Amino acid sequence: MQNVRVRFAPSPTGAQHIGGIRTALYNYLFARSQGGVFVLRIEDTDQKRYVEGAEEYVINALRWAGITPDEGPGIGGEYGPYRQSERREIYRKYTQHLLDSGQAYYAFDTEEELDQRREAEKAAGNHSFRYDATTRGDMRNSLSLGREETDRLLEGNTPYVVRLRVEPGQMVHIKDRVRGDVAYRSEEVDDKVLVKADGLPTYHLANVVDDHLMKITHVIRGEEWLPSTALHVLLYRAFGWEKTMPEFAHLPLLLKPTGKGKLSKRDGQQLGFPVFPLDWGEEGDDDYLSGFREAGFLPEAMLNFLAFLGWNPGTEQEIFSRQELIDAFGLDRINKSGAQYDFEKARWYNQQYLINTPDAKLGPRIAHVYAENGHPISEEMSVTIAGLLKERVHTLPEFFEQGVYFVARVGINDEKTARKKWKPEQRPAFEDLRTRLASVKDWQAPRIKEETVAFMEEKGLGFGAVLPILRLAVSGTVKGPDAFAILEAVGREETVARLGEGFNLMDRIVADQRGE
Numbered sequence: 001m002q003n004v005r006v007r008f009a010p011s012p013t014g015a016q017h018i019g020g021i022r023t024a025l026y027n028y029l030f031a032r033s034q035g036g037v038f039v040l041r042i043e044d045t046d047q048k049r050y051v052e053g054a055e056e057y058v059i060n061a062l063r064w065a066g067i068t069p070d071e072g073p074g075i076g077g078e079y080g081p082y083r084q085s086e087r088r089e090i091y092r093k094y095t096q097h098l099l100d101s102g103q104a105y106y107a108f109d110t111e112e113e114l115d116q117r118r119e120a121e122k123a124a125g126n127h128s129f130r131y132d133a134t135t136r137g138d139m140r141n142s143l144s145l146g147r148e149e150t151d152r153l154l155e156g157n158t159p160y161v162v163r164l165r166v167e168p169g170q171m172v173h174i175k176d177r178v179r180g181d182v183a184y185r186s187e188e189v190d191d192k193v194l195v196k197a198d199g200l201p202t203y204h205l206a207n208v209v210d211d212h213l214m215k216i217t218h219v220i221r222g223e224e225w226l227p228s229t230a231l232h233v234l235l236y237r238a239f240g241w242e243k244t245m246p247e248f249a250h251l252p253l254l255l256k257p258t259g260k261g262k263l264s265k266r267d268g269q270q271l272g273f274p275v276f277p278l279d280w281g282e283e284g285d286d287d288y289l290s291g292f293r294e295a296g297f298l299p300e301a302m303l304n305f306l307a308f309l310g311w312n313p314g315t316e317q318e319i320f321s322r323q324e325l326i327d328a329f330g331l332d333r334i335n336k337s338g339a340q341y342d343f344e345k346a347r348w349y350n351q352q353y354l355i356n357t358p359d360a361k362l363g364p365r366i367a368h369v370y371a372e373n374g375h376p377i378s379e380e381m382s383v384t385i386a387g388l389l390k391e392r393v394h395t396l397p398e399f400f401e402q403g404v405y406f407v408a409r410v411g412i413n414d415e416k417t418a419r420k421k422w423k424p425e426q427r428p429a430f431e432d433l434r435t436r437l438a439s440v441k442d443w444q445a446p447r448i449k450e451e452t453v454a455f456m457e458e459k460g461l462g463f464g465a466v467l468p469i470l471r472l473a474v475s476g477t478v479k480g481p482d483a484f485a486i487l488e489a490v491g492r493e494e495t496v497a498r499l500g501e502g503f504n505l506m507d508r509i510v511a512d513q514r515g516e
């Protein structure tokens with residue numbers, strides 16, 4: 001069996017979009033399912049686009065998601081360094097090889113000269129200018145200028161780039177596990193820059209050299225890289241590495257929730273849901289981007305959701321543990337067509353994971369949310385809240401949003417129901433209930449219920465008349481889990497106090513309505 005080696009190769013140019021995390025996940029799942037190795041490589045040769053903190057961001061995001069690389073920066077491995085900015089010497093050596101064998105050449109054209117040429121082509125009504133076999137003869141490069149002039153320019157430290165010499169008439173075949181055989185003609189590929197004027201390699205050169213040296217067997221990445229792959233195949237050919245070239249799997253695009261157009265980072269801000277794994281920047285900042293973690297998602301739920309954005313197991317099963325994903329995953333079940341980003345589905349996944357997580361395990365996460373909102377709670381309370389609310393919420397912050405009444409007095413939020421249900425003339429009866437509850441010794445839901453039912457029978461009142469009043473007074477709303485369970489969680493003294501306050505508030509609400 002082949003020793004599978006795959007890599008996730010982000011460029012630190014900003015926060016890593018959720019699509020990148022999906023790419024990382026598919027690489028990880030494939031490696032694990034094949035007993036292979038998952039490499040993290042940081043592609044940071046584009047100094048103009050380098051963004052401080054972006055490498056750290058992607059590493060933190062992978063850590064949070066539990067997508068653990070086997071080799072990479074800070075981890076080590078036989079094929080390092082794993083940060084491209086630390087591999088300059090390696091690229092220099094391989095560039096020299098292409099120059100010596102005549103498959104690459106020096107180009108001295110300045111930006112202004114290239115611009116002028118583009119303008120001239122445009123003015124003449126031609127197609128946009130391409131630097132290739134048909135045009136390179138009239139540009140300033142080592143092929144058109146000859147050896148002597150080239151040496152003179154190099155000795156004079158004239159700035160240059162190195163370009164790949166793409167000869168027409170070649171067929172390029174990409175073996176893609178998702179798309180089958182994808183063919184290009186070499187005429188479709190221009191003489192791409194391999195080394196920039198700053199001496200650093202472009203993405204294309206560094207990517208191919210590293211995939212070769214790191215013995216990558218499968219390149220799994222987004223569909224947007226498919227056109228570049230034709231160039232990459234030509235590069236493998238130029239190096240004489242075509243026989244050991246990796247297989248490719250180009251993943252379908254992530255589409256907007258409407259299914260129209262690519263999901264963009266601005267969609268998150270506009271539509272009000274995260275398209276990033278973690279927050280980037282601070283809320284309120286211009287460049288702030290919201291993340292799944294801070295929006296209260298469990299990493300396992302996010303992974304399950306992402307796994308299905310572009311892949312399906314061929315069965316009805318939707319909930320997969322990490323191990324089940326590893327066992328079921330395969331490149332052959334990756335879809336070709338774009339995957340619609342359905343945020344409601346992400347919420348559904350999170351809810352399923354919340355329901356399936358034991359209360360004791362959810363407790364600390366809920367406690368954290370309450371503490372963040374300025375209401376620290378005990379471990380016991382956090383576990384109780386987990387049990388009572390987990391079927392009603394979709395994300396962690398909702399445990400607080402929907403359950404703040406467990407720890408704080410919130411008044412009456414649902415005045416409409418209060419007006420309908422509260423009869424001031426029944427106040428004396430409800431005061432009786434309050435007294436009865438104050439004397440309940442064993443403050444447990446069944447016992448509280450028993451006492452309430454005894455009260456109802458005595459007064460000839462039904463659940464429909466009593467429960468809404470209890471709920472409104474204690475939790476401010478008639479929604480929520482079992483009323484007696486809420487009372488138990490709130491505690492006896494506090495319940496009794498809230499009933500008194502609640503009756504007063506409801507008296508006032510009704511009086512206001514009557515204009516008294």
Ligand code: GLU
Pocket residue numbers: 008009010011043203207220221222225
């Ligand atoms: N550095 C590229 C990126 O940012 C990697 C593409 C690839 O996987 O080859 O997405």
